[in-house]
Amino acid sequence: MPAEQEVEPKAGGVAAVERAFAILHAFRAGDTSLNLSELAFRTGMYKSTILRTMTSLIREHCIVRLDDGTYQLGSMLLHWGGLYQAALRLDDHVPAILRRLVQETGEGASFFTRENNLRVCLFRIDSPKSVRDHIRTGDLLPLDKGAAGKVLSSFDRALTPPANFPEHPLIATVGEREPDIGAIAAPVFGPAGSLRGAIAISGPAARFSLETIPEMSQAVLKAASDLTRRLGGDPTIFETALASLHVTTTGLSAPSATTA
Known part of the structure; x- marks a missing residue:
């Protein structure tokens, strides 16, 4: 001792x-x-x-x-x-986290929850760039397409047994929901591992490359960790993922190797 x-x-x-x-x-x-x-x-x-x-x-x-x-x-x-x-309100925490995420990545940031077989955008902060993904608060989007949809379906206990949850809490998709749109999303948890929603960034696919995704993924993981902590959840899964960043991607191909 x-x-x-x-x-x-x-x-x-x-x-x-x-x-x-x-x-x-x-x-x-x-x-x-x-x-x-x-x-x-x-x-x-x-x-x-x-x-x-x-x-x-x-x-x-x-x-x-x-x-x-x-x-x-x-x-x-x-x-x-x-x-x-009882005093906890998403309005008090989510917008501030999304604004920070936009500042760090330059892409639009959203917070989604599941609505039956769809996902609804509860909060949205647009990218300051003129070319951006146009999502609005209240928009209903597919649950089976796009990074946020995949996160919601993969970490929702009503849809997926906890034993089958993905090992890594981060999903990136390029050209899945729309051909020219890329996105990175992570789950947000509350007490007892309850899924509160998915936090995501999205923008033109050209800005979501193998070179840029890792840095943007770090920002999304940090935002998910911070929001999870604020909402009374356990952020350990995000801290582990940040220590050994692993991104699950859909629709993105690695560039071919070149030789001298």
Whole structure:
């Protein structure tokens, strides 16, 4: 076990609050409960400090002490999560992410959700370029064509079992929905892996080449990760994809090799 050390408050922070957050952050997916030794190991805090902080966390129902002496996250966290979800509106988060995506890629950015066997554009920010893909808020487009449609059908639990979800959360298509249009899309998740929609960029196919797609894909993955985090989802899948970028493309051929 590493040498124990007290958690130092970040600049402008309060030490007691930082310690409480350190304890809450120690719990990970799959943990049912943690004992004092495991909490000390994960937080780097003295056991005596953890016990003092636990008194407040237990009193406020953020932590529950079980009969076997281990600790579990408390009901107050679920209460706060419910308040957050009730106050959460896509309008507060999606447009800002789309504007940033347009600035970074120069292409139009959209957010789609599934409507039966179609997809509907809920939010749209146009490209500043004169030649662009003309999509409008409220447009209904095919679910089986285009990057966003493929993302929605591939990651929707009502259509595809989770075991069959694509390994990589990014799809690029060129000339599939329309001959001269290219697009890159990624899913956006909410709590418990629920699919909230697909975020996408689209534009003239000539601007979606094997040379430009990787950089634009990074921007789309970062946007999907950020929006997923804001909507209460787990962004891990996007962080993994960014670390080893892999793009699934449809309708794009690699240039033939040349020899000297």
